[in-house]
Amino acid sequence: MTHPLPILLRACAAFALMLLAAMQPAQAERIKDLGAFQGLRANQLTGYGIVVGLAGTGDDNLEYATLAMRGVTNRFGLSLPPGINPATRNAAAVLVTAELPPMAKPGQRLDVTVSALGRAKSLRGGTLIMMPLLGADGQIYAMAQGNLAVGGLGVSGADGSSTVVNIPSVGRIAAGATIERAVDTGFEQTPYLMFNLADADLTTAMRVADAINSQFGYAIAVANDAVSVRIAAPVTAQERVMMMSRIENIGVTPAEAAAKVIVNARTGTVVINGAVRIGPAAVSHGKLTVKVQEAPTVVQPAPFSQGQTAVEQRSQLAIEEETNPAFEIRKGANLSEIVETINAIGASPSDLAAILEALKQAGALKAELVIL
Numbered sequence: 001m002t003h004p005l006p007i008l009l010r011a012c013a014a015f016a017l018m019l020l021a022a023m024q025p026a027q028a029e030r031i032k033d034l035g036a037f038q039g040l041r042a043n044q045l046t047g048y049g050i051v052v053g054l055a056g057t058g059d060d061n062l063e064y065a066t067l068a069m070r071g072v073t074n075r076f077g078l079s080l081p082p083g084i085n086p087a088t089r090n091a092a093a094v095l096v097t098a099e100l101p102p103m104a105k106p107g108q109r110l111d112v113t114v115s116a117l118g119r120a121k122s123l124r125g126g127t128l129i130m131m132p133l134l135g136a137d138g139q140i141y142a143m144a145q146g147n148l149a150v151g152g153l154g155v156s157g158a159d160g161s162s163t164v165v166n167i168p169s170v171g172r173i174a175a176g177a178t179i180e181r182a183v184d185t186g187f188e189q190t191p192y193l194m195f196n197l198a199d200a201d202l203t204t205a206m207r208v209a210d211a212i213n214s215q216f217g218y219a220i221a222v223a224n225d226a227v228s229v230r231i232a233a234p235v236t237a238q239e240r241v242m243m244m245s246r247i248e249n250i251g252v253t254p255a256e257a258a259a260k261v262i263v264n265a266r267t268g269t270v271v272i273n274g275a276v277r278i279g280p281a282a283v284s285h286g287k288l289t290v291k292v293q294e295a296p297t298v299v300q301p302a303p304f305s306q307g308q309t310a311v312e313q314r315s316q317l318a319i320e321e322e323t324n325p326a327f328e329i330r331k332g333a334n335l336s337e338i339v340e341t342i343n344a345i346g347a348s349p350s351d352l353a354a355i356l357e358a359l360k361q362a363g364a365l366k367a368e369l370v371i372l
Helices: 004-023 063-075 204-218 236-249 335-346 351-363
Strands: 035-037 043-050 091-100 107-115 127-134 139-148 152-155 162-165 170-179 192-197 222-223 228-232 258-265 270-272 282-283 288-294 297-299 308-311 314-319 325-328 368-369
Touching: 043 107, 043 139, 091 127, 091 139, 107 127, 107 139, 107 308, 192 236, 192 270, 204 222, 204 228, 204 236, 258 351, 270 351, 351 368
Parallel strands: 258 368
Antiparallel strands: 035 192, 043 091, 043 127, 091 107, 107 170, 127 139, 139 170, 152 162, 192 228, 222 228, 258 270, 282 325, 288 314, 297 308
């Protein structure tokens, strides 16, 4: 049996690392790590195609695969006779997805993900036939084709037994698509650049604008709201690129995050950030444990009594209630004191979640409580 002391020591060490990280002073971060310029974003592409060359692990009678196979053969001037079903087990209908990076140009390559649409068991060894990738506007932005790399494996026996490792019905093609059309970002024509923060915060937006103005020596940046910072832009594209590169590498100390407590009720995970404060409160939390132990007894009849053997049920009930004393949390307790109190009472994650919810209801928890 594992002794609980090493486990407790490891838990204390983990909490110590959390405390050390929370006590570190705020560090300056590059502006490029806080957000991105408007228009410079990725675009999702998707398409429908057919994978061939499978070793009997494809679709058996999916109508979509039948139509796709007819479309492939029609490209080469081959018309299949009526009543012929080309969707054999060596082909599968698939959905293909990719992400078009910002400022991507025609001729560049993209990685694509290929996912089975029907009942195909595995795409291992398959080849994606040339198919278009469409954007949200319905336009073709790339063409995909190539051999799949599948990390999963599925094996089945004649008696119905089967073993599956990872997901064999999804594969990837490295550099499997060629970009055919570029996305117009429009940032070359606008009289200003817009920088959008990843997390809305008025203080951080003001600090970004102030840092940009300080770097360039005059007021070119204005915080529009908690997310956007508007920057006056030069006329030529080359000057804009130089300005954007310079802005991205400016160091800014972001504002401290709002106080939050995240509770994942499914996994029992509780995360408390360093801005959380707890008002004065007294907490008592106990556990009630009920144990039921069954001890059935076999009863034999007396000799020559013509009785029957019977089983007599015997249950033993025991109720245990822990009498944990109440503990006090002083006014304005910070993260280190909260963790120290948690360790002292030995509260489990589920107990901690219950305590934090009760503190929030009592008005002592000065933070937003988020239940996932």
